[in-house]
Amino acid sequence: MKDSVSTGVAPVPPGTAPDLAARISEASHASFLDGMHLSFAIGAIAFACAISLALLVRSGERREGMASVHV
Numbered sequence: 001m002k003d004s005v006s007t008g009v010a011p012v013p014p015g016t017a018p019d020l021a022a023r024i025s026e027a028s029h030a031s032f033l034d035g036m037h038l039s040f041a042i043g044a045i046a047f048a049c050a051i052s053l054a055l056l057v058r059s060g061e062r063r064e065g066m067a068s069v070h071v
Contacts, residue, residue, distance in 0.1 A: 009028075010024055010025035010028040010029065011024070011028065012024050012025060
């Protein structure tokens with residue numbers, strides 16, 4: 001059942017009352033979307049951190065006879 005919810009399919013057992021089946025379907029869809037929103041939010045935060053760090057890093061200077069120096 002857990003695998004079907006993670007793929008977005010509502011795990012409604014056969015013979016379930018229509019009212020209960022609708023509630024199960026709504027709950028599984030809500031949990032799927034909540035998980036998707038959380039993963040997108042975490043990805044956006046990681047992306048923003050990466051952009052911030054990229055703005056602070058400068059490329060190194062190449063000096064003759066020496067290794068690259070990062071300033």
